[in-house]
Amino acid sequence: MRLNISHVTQYDYEGPVTDSVNEIRLTPSTNDRQSCYQQAIWIEPNASLFSYEDYFGNRVHSFSVNSPHRRLTIRTQMTVVTKNALSPEKQAALLNGKPAREAWSWLETEEAANRFAEFLLPTGYADITDGVQSFADSICDKEGLDMSVLGWLTQLSSSIRQQFTYDPEATTVKTKASDMIDAKRGVCQDFAHLMIACCRAHQIPARYVSGYHFVGDLQGGTADFEQASHAWVEAYVPTLGWCSFDPTNEAPVGERYVKLGHGRDYKDIVPVKGVYRGNGGQTLQVTVDVRKFDE
Structure with missing residues (x-):
């Protein structure tokens, strides 16, 4: 089965925050039952991504947003081909x-x-x-x-x-x-x-x-x-x-x-986690859209 997956995580803060340091585990693993053929990740505000494997072999992307911001959005888009176990x-x-x-x-x-x-x-x-x-x-x-x-x-x-x-x-x-x-x-x-x-x-x-x-x-x-x-x-x-x-x-x-x-x-294996400097609360919205490609 060929699937297209869109995952959006959005944080809205009550006031400006700075020095936001985050890591995400949103990259599908490749094994004998599935293959990830394509993935794109966007961060708003714009930030550079650093990638590594953690102790368990999961792909991790980390990034920092140092300038003041009141919203952080993480978007991922991926195509995965799977087969039955x-x-x-x-x-x-x-x-x-x-x-x-x-x-x-x-x-x-x-x-x-x-x-x-x-x-x-x-x-x-x-x-x-x-x-x-x-x-x-x-x-x-x-x-x-x-x-x-x-x-x-x-x-x-x-x-x-x-x-x-x-x-x-x-x-x-x-x-x-x-x-x-x-x-x-x-x-x-x-x-x-x-x-x-x-x-x-x-x-x-x-x-x-x-x-x-x-x-x-x-x-x-x-x-x-x-x-x-x-x-x-x-x-x-x-x-x-x-x-x-x-x-x-x-x-x-x-x-x-x-x-x-x-x-x-x-x-x-928390999908998105991080810390930031600032006062006030935050709201979180997560949207996941999985679609099957027509065969």
């Missing part, structure tokens, strides 16, 4: 009938702990409380049922989707996984953090993914404004590697998903 049947074929206990046993080894340390430890958003541990343990008896790691992850994603209600008014950008246990509702960011925390509670490396999910044409149109920005999870499955799961939507992560980057939790 492996089907459950192909994933099963790659596992080649290996006993489930072998994979679970490897995840408990020192080799796995050293290799994936940053994706196994609890974080501020993906905290592992007694409530989170209890929910993770309730998914199923993986030992008694001899369930594979992939099967357990699929069941975990489905359970979150079934037991928690999607509600944009229920949580904030600061909501943690443990808060979700009590609220029983939230948005994609919250669902992802809860799944990550549950994975880590069972020694499965898991990371937070930020990106876009195109559903506009499924809703009777060609553009997608309100639901385009999205978050999901990548968890490590022995033999298969990093596999994608969306605890918010039932459809598998495939050609309708565009990955921007990943980190331990939301804090590592």
Whole structure:
């Protein structure tokens, strides 16, 4: 699928601000499931961009606006070509009938702990409380049922989707996984953090993914404004590697998903963040437009 994505972030300040220092993570990664063929970035007021890769391999652009200004606008335009991920049947074929206990046993080894340390430890958003541990343990008896790691992850994603209600008014950008246990509702960011925390509670490396999910044409149109920005999870499955799961939507992560980057939790992959010198408040407006090119 060929997608054109426009992302506009605009800050309006109550008074003039100066020395605004920012970094943005809005460049789609290129991997075996997607390729970014073109991207343009505009900053108003005009500013020079500096690019680098962060610790997790995400492309970061940084810039500074030193002169007084009352509005900051960041516009990105990109073209991304995506393809579907492996089907459950192909994933099963790659596992080649290996006993489930072998994979679970490897995840408990020192080799796995050293290799994936940053994706196994609890974080501020993906905290592992007694409530989170209890929910993770309730998914199923993986030992008694001899369930594979992939099967357990699929069941975990489905359970979150079934037991928690999607509600944009229920949580904030600061909501943690443990808060979700009590609220029983939230948005994609919250669902992802809860799944990550549950994975880590069972020694499965898991990371937070930020990106876009195109559903506009499924809703009777060609553009997608309100639901385009999205978050999901990548968890490590022995033999298969990093596999994608969306605890918010039932459809598998495939050609309708565009990955921007990943980190331990939301804090590592905030799309736009910065500091400035000045007094007064600010208002933020974000507009995302995803369109599918006609084949």
